[in-house]
Amino acid sequence: GPDLLYISKRKNSRPTYSELSPRLRGGGVGSVTPPDDQRPGQFFSDGRRKVDYVLVFHHYPVGGAVGVVEEAYLEGDPAEGEKVLIREEFEARLLEAGLEMERDTEVRDLPFVDYFPTVVRFQNSFQYPTLQQTLPTPVFNILFVSSRYNITSKDTFFDNATRSRILLHDEWARYGAFYKYQPVDLIRKYFGEKIGLYFAWLGLYTQLLIPASIVGVFVFCYGCNTVDTNIPSQEMCDEHQNFTMCPLCDRACDYWQLSSECGTARTSHLFDNPATVFFAIFMSVWVAMFLEQWKRRQITLNHSWDLTGLEDEETGEVKLTWRDRLPGYLINISSILFMFGLTFSLVFGMIVYRIVLSTVMAMSPDPQTKSNVRVTVTATAVTINLVVILILDEIYGAVAVWLTELEIPRTERDFEERLILKAFLLKFVNAYAPIFYVAFFKGRFAGRPGDYVYVFNDYRMEECAPGGCLIELCIQLSIIMVGKQLIQNNMFEIGIPKLKKLIRAFKDKGISLEEREGQLTRHPQQWNLDYTLVPFDGLTPEYMEMIIQFGFVSLFVASFPLAPLFALINNVIEIRLDAKKFVTELRRPDSVRTKDIGIWYNILSGMGKFSVIINAFVISFTSGFIPRMVYQYMYSPTGTMHGFVDHSLSYFNISHFPSGTAPTSKAPNITFCRYRDYREPPWSAEAYQFSKAYWAVLAARLAFVILFQNLVMFLGLLVAWMISDVPKDISEQLKREKKMLVDVFLREEKEKLHLVQTLFSKNHPSEGHPETARFRTLHPGLTQSLRQPEDGEGGGTKGIRRAASFSQFTRQMSMSPRNDAARHTAV
Numbered sequence: 001g002p003d004l005l006y007i008s009k010r011k012n013s014r015p016t017y018s019e020l021s022p023r024l025r026g027g028g029v030g031s032v033t034p035p036d037d038q039r040p041g042q043f044f045s046d047g048r049r050k051v052d053y054v055l056v057f058h059h060y061p062v063g064g065a066v067g068v069v070e071e072a073y074l075e076g077d078p079a080e081g082e083k084v085l086i087r088e089e090f091e092a093r094l095l096e097a098g099l100e101m102e103r104d105t106e107v108r109d110l111p112f113v114d115y116f117p118t119v120v121r122f123q124n125s126f127q128y129p130t131l132q133q134t135l136p137t138p139v140f141n142i143l144f145v146s147s148r149y150n151i152t153s154k155d156t157f158f159d160n161a162t163r164s165r166i167l168l169h170d171e172w173a174r175y176g177a178f179y180k181y182q183p184v185d186l187i188r189k190y191f192g193e194k195i196g197l198y199f200a201w202l203g204l205y206t207q208l209l210i211p212a213s214i215v216g217v218f219v220f221c222y223g224c225n226t227v228d229t230n231i232p233s234q235e236m237c238d239e240h241q242n243f244t245m246c247p248l249c250d251r252a253c254d255y256w257q258l259s260s261e262c263g264t265a266r267t268s269h270l271f272d273n274p275a276t277v278f279f280a281i282f283m284s285v286w287v288a289m290f291l292e293q294w295k296r297r298q299i300t301l302n303h304s305w306d307l308t309g310l311e312d313e314e315t316g317e318v319k320l321t322w323r324d325r326l327p328g329y330l331i332n333i334s335s336i337l338f339m340f341g342l343t344f345s346l347v348f349g350m351i352v353y354r355i356v357l358s359t360v361m362a363m364s365p366d367p368q369t370k371s372n373v374r375v376t377v378t379a380t381a382v383t384i385n386l387v388v389i390l391i392l393d394e395i396y397g398a399v400a401v402w403l404t405e406l407e408i409p410r411t412e413r414d415f416e417e418r419l420i421l422k423a424f425l426l427k428f429v430n431a432y433a434p435i436f437y438v439a440f441f442k443g444r445f446a447g448r449p450g451d452y453v454y455v456f457n458d459y460r461m462e463e464c465a466p467g468g469c470l471i472e473l474c475i476q477l478s479i480i481m482v483g484k485q486l487i488q489n490n491m492f493e494i495g496i497p498k499l500k501k502l503i504r505a506f507k508d509k510g511i512s513l514e515e516r517e518g519q520l521t522r523h524p525q526q527w528n529l530d531y532t533l534v535p536f537d538g539l540t541p542e543y544m545e546m547i548i549q550f551g552f553v554s555l556f557v558a559s560f561p562l563a564p565l566f567a568l569i570n571n572v573i574e575i576r577l578d579a580k581k582f583v584t585e586l587r588r589p590d591s592v593r594t595k596d597i598g599i600w601y602n603i604l605s606g607m608g609k610f611s612v613i614i615n616a617f618v619i620s621f622t623s624g625f626i627p628r629m630v631y632q633y634m635y636s637p638t639g640t641m642h643g644f645v646d647h648s649l650s651y652f653n654i655s656h657f658p659s660g661t662a663p664t665s666k667a668p669n670i671t672f673c674r675y676r677d678y679r680e681p682p683w684s685a686e687a688y689q690f691s692k693a694y695w696a697v698l699a700a701r702l703a704f705v706i707l708f709q710n711l712v713m714f715l716g717l718l719v720a721w722m723i724s725d726v727p728k729d730i731s732e733q734l735k736r737e738k739k740m741l742v743d744v745f746l747r748e749e750k751e752k753l754h755l756v757q758t759l760f761s762k763n764h765p766s767e768g769h770p771e772t773a774r775f776r777t778l779h780p781g782l783t784q785s786l787r788q789p790e791d792g793e794g795g796g797t798k799g800i801r802r803a804a805s806f807s808q809f810t811r812q813m814s815m816s817p818r819n820d821a822a823r824h825t826a827v
Contacts, residue, residue, distance in 0.1 A: 044100075044102050045102065049100060164186060164189060164190045165190065165583065167183070167186060168183070168186060168187070168190060168579070168583050169583050169584070171183060172186075172187070172576075172579045172583075173576065173579040173580040173582075173583040173584065174576060174580075175573070175576045177576065178572045178573075178575070178576055181203070182199055182200075182203045182575065182579075184196055184199060184200045184203070184301070185304070187199050188301075188305060190588075191582065191588070191589065191591065192589070192590070192591030192592050192593065193305055193307060193591070193592065193593045193594055193595070194539065194591075194592040194593070194594045195539065195582070195589065195592075196301075196305075197298070197301065197594065197596070197597055198539050198542060198543065198597070199575070199578075199579075200297060200298075200301060201294060201297075201597055201600075202546060202571065202574070202575060202578075203575065204290075204293060204294055204297050205290065205294075205546065205550070205571065206568065206571040206572065206575065208286070208289070208290050208293065209553075209564050209567055209568040209571065210568060211286075212282075212283060212286050212553070212564035212568075213564040213565040213567075213568045215279060215282055215561075215564075216279060216557075216561035216562055216563065216564045216565055217561075217562070217565060218275075219273075219275040219276060219278070219279045219561040220270060220271070220561050220562055222273060222275045223269055223270035223271060223272075223273045223275065224270060226269070226273060227266050227269045227270065230266075230269045230273075231640065231641040231642055231644065232265070232269075232624075232628070232641055232644050232645055233262075233265045233266050233268075233269050235642075235643075235644070235645040235646075236258055236259065236261060236262060236265040236466065236467070236645055237259055237262035237265065237266070238259065239257070239259045241258070241259070241645070241646075242257070243257065243258035243259070243645070243646075243649065243674050244256075244257065244258075244670055244672075244673050244674060245257065245258055245466070245673060245674055245675065246449045246652055246673040246674065246675045247663050247673075248358065248362055248373070248463075249358070249359045249362050249363075249460060250452075250460065250660070250661040251660065251661065251662070251663065251664055252359065252362060252363040252663075252664070253359075253362045253363070253663060254663050254665050255663065255670060255673055258466055258645070258649075258674070261465060261466050261467065264374065264375075264465050264466075264467055264471060265466070265467045267471055268465075268467040268468060268470060268471040271470060271471065271474050271559060271560065271561060272467075272468065272470045272471070272623045272624055272625070274625070276558055276561065276619070276623065276625070277558075277619055277625060279557065279558065279561050280557065280558040280615040280616075280618075280619055280708075281708070281711065281712060281715070283553070283554060283557045283558075283564075283611075283615070284554075284608075284611060284612050284615060284712040284715070284716065285712065285715045285716060285719060287554050287607075287608040287611060287716075288608065288715070288716035288719045288720060289719050289723065290608075291601075291604060291605060291608060292719060292720055292723040292725070293723065294601070295725045296723065296724070296725060296726070296727055298595075298596060298597075299725060299726050299727070299730060300727055300730055302595050303730050303733070303734070307593065307594075307595040308595070310593060310594070310595045324408070325407060325408065327406075328406035328407045328408060329407065331403070331406055332403045332406065332407065332422075335399065335403055336403070336422065336425065336426070339396060339399065339426050339429075340429055342392075343392065343429050343430050343433050344433065346388055346392075347433045347434055347437055350381055350384065350385055350388075350434065351437070351455075351462070352455060352456075352459070353381060353384070354377050354378075354381050354462055355455060355459045355460070355461070355462050356459060357376075357377050357380070357381075358373055358374075358377050358462060359459060361373045361376065361377070374465055374472075378472055378475050378476070379475070379479070382434075382475060382476050382479040382480065383479065383483075385434045385476075385480065386479060386480055386483045386484065386487075389430055389431055389434075389480065389484065390484070390487060390488055392430045393427055393430060393431075393488065396423065396426035396427055396430060397423055397427075397541075399426070400419055400422040400423040400426060401419060403422055404418045404419040404422060413598075416538070416540070416598070417598065417599045419540065420540055420543075420544075420598075420599050420600070420603075421599065423540065423544060424544065424547065424603060427544060427548060428548070428551070431480070431484070431548055431551070432551065432555070434476060434480070435473065435476055435477055435480065435556060438469055438472055438473045438476050439469070439473050439556065439559070439617075439618055439622050440617065440621065440622070442462060442463075442464060442469050442472070443462070443463045443464035443469055445461060446460065446461040446462065446463045447460075447461070448650075448652070448675060448677060448679065448688060449652040449656075449657070449673065449675055450652065450656045450657060450658060450661075450688070451688070452661075463676075464676070466649075466676050467624070468622065468623060468624045469622055470559050470618075470622050470623045470624070473556065473559045473560075473618075473622060474559045474560045477552065477556050477559060477560045477563070478560055478562075478563075478566075480552075481549070481552040481560075481563060481566060481567075482566055484548070485545075485549065485566070485567075485570040486570075488545065489545045489549075489570065489574060490570075490573065490574070490577060493577055493578075493581060494577065497534055497581065497585040497586075500534055530587065530588075531587070533585065533586060533587045534585055534586050534587065535586070535587055536586050536587055536588075536589035542578060543597075543600050546571075546574075547600065547603060547604065547607070549567050549570070549571075550604065550607060551607055551611075552567070553567050554607060554608065554611040555607070555610065555611045555614045555615070556614065556615075556618060557611075557615065558615045558618045558619050558623070559618055559622065559623070612708075612709055612712045612713065612716075613705075613709065615708070616704070616705045616708040616709055616712075617705060619704065619708070620701040620702070620704045620705050620708075621701055626697060626700050626701045626704055627644075627648060627697050628641060628644060629700070630693070630696055630697050630700050631643075631644050631647050631648070632644075634696060635647060635693065647693070648676060648678070649674040649675065649676060649677075650674065650675055650676075650677045650678065650679040650680075650681065650691075651672045651673075651674060651681040651682060652672060652673050652674070652675055652682065652688075653671065653672055653682040654670060654671065654672065654673055655671075656682065677694075678690060678691050678693045678694035678697060679691055679694070
């Protein structure tokens with residue numbers, strides 16, 4: 001156990017409890033602030049002198065420091081004995097400085113000793129103590145130090161950390177400070193570079209969401225302002241057009257009028273309009289700008305935090321062979337494939353649920369139920385999807401940890417990167433599989449009237465609405481995104497720590513009366529209370545939720561222009577929620593020095609490139625933008641959108657229904673029904689085959705994908721070229737520092753040359769030539785390397801200049817046994 005040494009700077013009277021400010025009287029989680037006379041651990045034994053510092057060092061056996069030193073030397077570890085002597089000298093100097101000390105004779109086993117890693121580093125390079133509490137109590141200047149290091153500073157580290165914690169709590173971990181910039185330097189100072197970089201990245205991401213949100217709101221407002229003048233929507237809502245549509249299911253479903261989908265058509269225009277294409281291009285360029293801005297910000301922080309020369313530490317562990325790792329890799333691959341199969345199976349289950357529910361609701365005699373089939377099916381299915389995603393997220397997170405441990409990574413960084421990659425792949429597929437289905441697969445393989453594709457031989461594959469699948473994709477994306485952020489990112493982060501605290505309080509109620517009285521007598525110190533806080537589990541969950549959100553913002557933003565706005569609102573709350581959690585709910589994590597966000601940047605960059613392809617296909621194949629443009633410029637007689645709805649619907653002769661699939665109710669005066677596709681009419685020689693309009697639209701869609709990708713990639717390269725990775729002021733400062741470094745090196749080399757010349761001139765008087773006499777006592781090999789080949793006796797100084805470097809010259813001089821006296825003279 002450790003020894004405790006209490007130090008007081010002066011004789012002072014004890015302050016009364018009422019004299020303390022309310023904030024200083026506050027305690028941590030579950031802390032109790034007793035009256036004045038019940039604070040024995042914060043004063044000397046006389047009860048008058050206040051404890052200003054507490055030195056904590058490892059306890060040595062009885063026998064004094066001399067015995068410890070001798071034992072350490074005998075065991076071959078003189079460093080331990082030297083540390084004991086250093087500590088004794090340090091304590092003696094504290095007494096000489098006028099400090100008063102009192103040693104705690106009781107040997108303790110304090111939990112915070114293991115919790116506090118390194119408080120002070122050698123040579124005055126300090127690291128703040130790892131202490132965490134909810135409402136700090138900086139009443140006494142307490143310093144927890146390790147006796148393994150020499151301490152020469154008078155700073156009170158606990159006091160500094162407490163002030164930083166108070167400032168973070170008041171100015172950062174408050175929802176009322178949402179409009180303020182984050183104190184990134186103070187976050188880094190208190191939590192370390194790794195956590196500081198996370199909040200700096202999150203702050204920049206949130207800041208750049210502001211212009212994206214503004215543009216998205218303008219796109220949405222454009223759709224609202226033009227919905228009444230949109231010709232396709234007007235034609236779908238016009239009851240006089242009399243578009244009789246084919247049944248939505250076999251036998252039970254009846255023919256229906258297209259005008260009944262008027263509300264869906266008008267809503268679809270809010271998100272599926274020409275401004276959506278511009279917004280998709282803008283967001284693709286925004287992703288490139290965000291990545292470039294982060295590189296600039298990261299380099300600025302690296303320079304400000306002195307991380308430019310930081311390199312990853314390599315351990316000397318023995319590398320395992322491929323035979324050692326093969327079982328782990330096989331289990332990893334098979335497990336990940338199984339998880340992918342599980343996710344796709346659940347998506348297929350949701351497809352069956354939608355098909356069955358649509359059929360059941362279509363068979364209902366209630367007209368209101370029939371009219372709300374699509375909205376009800378979509379809303380309930382997405383809600384179930386959200387619950388499944390949240391459950392699988394937790395399962396996949398635990399599975400990713402288990403799979404990574406099987407690989408036996410060499411370093412902690414290697415372990416973290418592999419864990420991140422597995423967790424991201426599993427959670428990416430889990431979150432986006434239902435959205436990919438609606439965007440690119442729904443309605444593509446449903447068939448046509450008279451030749452439908454069936455599931456289990458009874459249920460037809462579901463089709464898109466007459467206005468397209470984009471509005472359904474928008475509903476799916478919005479519910480999953482907002483629900484995931486609200487439930488998983490916010491409620492879980494608030495509720496889980498509160499629940500754990502409630503469980504601890506419930507357990508405390510179950511202790512016996514004697515134990516409770518003992519606790520009241522002992523009055524647990526603040527570090528004991530902080531030790532009961534929730535342990536820090538790393539930044540992977542924090543990054544993961546933001547990366548998944550980044551996918552919602554970038555991948556399918558063409559279908560939901562309001563996604564950046566919802567992400568902005570969530571992030572403003574998320575920053576303060578994370579801040580409050582780090583300051584008040586979690587133990588203070590160990591400080592980790594790192595100069596970047598690691599593999600997360602590669603994931604962001606990959607998602608940015610992937611988003612270009614996804615948005616191109618969403619606009620081309622999911623929205624109605626390309627069919628409208630093809631009709632307006634190739635098939636419209638007037639060059640307008642009039643007649644587009646009739647052009648996009650094909651004919652089907654109701655007499656061609658297979659036996660047992662036609663509606664049971666006979667509709668009078670109906671010979672043909674319409675369905676959404678580009679096929680030849682039944683009176684054509686190639687009835688029900690794809691028409692020329694279908695191939696024209698398909699060609700236009702593929703051409704748009706190629707054009708969109710090349711345009712966006714060009715704009716991305718242009719943005720990367722215009723935005724320099726290194727800010728101009730940092731670049732100029734680096735140049736100045738480099739020039740100063742070169743000047744220092746040159747000055748040192750000149751001083752070395754002058755030292756060598758002075759050394760030889762003093763110890764070896766010149767005989768004959770003044771230059772060659774200086775080198776007659778040097779090692780023969782060194783003398784030969786310093787001479788000029790063409791001048792046997794006159795090139796001493798020039799010979800020195802011809803040496804490989806002055807450092808090499810001085811090393812050669814130090815290796816010569818004939819220059820010991822000269823070296824001592826130089827020293």
